[in-house]
Amino acid sequence: MEDSVRRLADLVAQARRMVFFTGAGISTESGIPDFRSPGTGLWNQMKPIPFQDFIADDAVRQESWRRRFTGERALEKAKPNRGHLSIARLVKEGGCQSVITQNVDNLHQDSGVPEEQVIELHGNASYAKCLGCRRRYEIAELERQFRQLGWVEPCANCGGVIKAATISFGQAMPEREMQRAQAAVAGCDLMVVAGSSLVVYPAAAFPEAAKSLGAQLAIVNREPTPLDSIADVVVHGEIGPTLSFVVGLN
Numbered sequence: 126m127e128d129s130v131r132r133l134a135d136l137v138a139q140a141r142r143m144v145f146f147t148g149a150g151i152s153t154e155s156g157i158p159d160f161r162s163p164g165t166g167l168w169n170q171m172k173p174i175p176f177q178d179f180i181a182d183d184a185v186r187q188e189s190w191r192r193r194f195t196g197e198r199a200l201e202k203a204k205p206n207r208g209h210l211s212i213a214r215l216v217k218e219g220g221c222q223s224v225i226t227q228n229v230d231n232l233h234q235d236s237g238v239p240e241e242q243v244i245e246l247h248g249n250a251s252y253a254k255c256l257g258c259r260r261r262y263e264i265a266e267l268e269r270q271f272r273q274l275g276w277v278e279p280c281a282n283c284g285g286v287i288k289a290a291t292i293s294f295g296q297a298m299p300e301r302e303m304q305r306a307q308a309a310v311a312g313c314d315l316m317v318v319a320g321s322s323l324v325v326y327p328a329a330a331f332p333e334a335a336k337s338l339g340a341q342l343a344i345v346n347r348e349p350t351p352l353d354s355i356a357d358v359v360v361h362g363e364i365g366p367t368l369s370f371v372v373g374l375n
């Protein structure tokens with residue numbers, strides 16, 4: 126095993142108030158493509174739909190539902206992988222207090238991390254909400270409608286726009302989650318970043334803040350990130366094998 130992975134294992138063993146910060150890279154082993162990996166990243170295939178375009182044009186909204194309900198269905202099929210399970214073990218053992226995630230795939234919760242210890246900066250794609258009255262809609266219900274009609278109708282309650290409960294580009298960050306993330310960062314002694322290119326702000330500011338407030342910073346990512354130079358340990362490798370080694374998961 127590489128020295129950097131052993132150093133990460135030591136940091137994790139010594140930490141008392143660890144926080145994980147995860148990005149799309151932790152879910153690629155579960156079959157969900159990330160955005161920016163060369164070749165396989167989603168951005169090589171289709172551009173994300175900005176919030177303003179989604180609001181302004183029904184055709185754009187229906188295109189976003191079409192993307193969701195056709196093709197690979199990676200989100201629906203995905204199961205937690207060794208990376209998620211390793212973090213869940215650290216949470217269960219008490220060393221890891223919170224998981225701040227940019228992911229919308231619900232896999233941290235599915236791996237056993239209690240809801241109240243997951244901080245979702247970019248929302249959750251496993252359900253939808255009306256942007257007007259905030260009524261919750263289940264994805265299965267919207268899919269049935271899409272298959273029957275060829276589109277998703279406006280909110281049955283108020284006529285508002287229904288959108289997956291994610292934060293799109295151009296949409297305001299969720300206030301409560303941002304506050305929870307700030308509190309987690311302020312209280313941690315080790316922040317471990319797993320699978321983020323660390324280029325999407327304001328999310329990527331959290332690892333930077335943790336370091337400047339005195340926590341140790343570890344980064345596990347296949348490719349270099351802009352914060353490698355300030356990190357205490359950088360593992361340029363695969364998340365699943367790295368974290369399983371660190372926590373002793375078979």
Ligand code: NAD
Nearest residue numbers: 148149150159160161227228229230320321322347363364
């Ligand atoms: P990103 O695509 O910008 O970066 C992912 C990083 O993970 C890349 O640098 C890549 O090299 C690395 N990586 C991929 N698989 C890896 C593996 N198995 N082991 C180690 N490293 C691996 O993702 P980001 O930083 O999270 O930013 C993209 C935004 O897109 C997120 O904010 C999120 O909202 C959204 N998104 C979410 C999902 C999801 O929920 N799973 C998927 C795609 C995009």
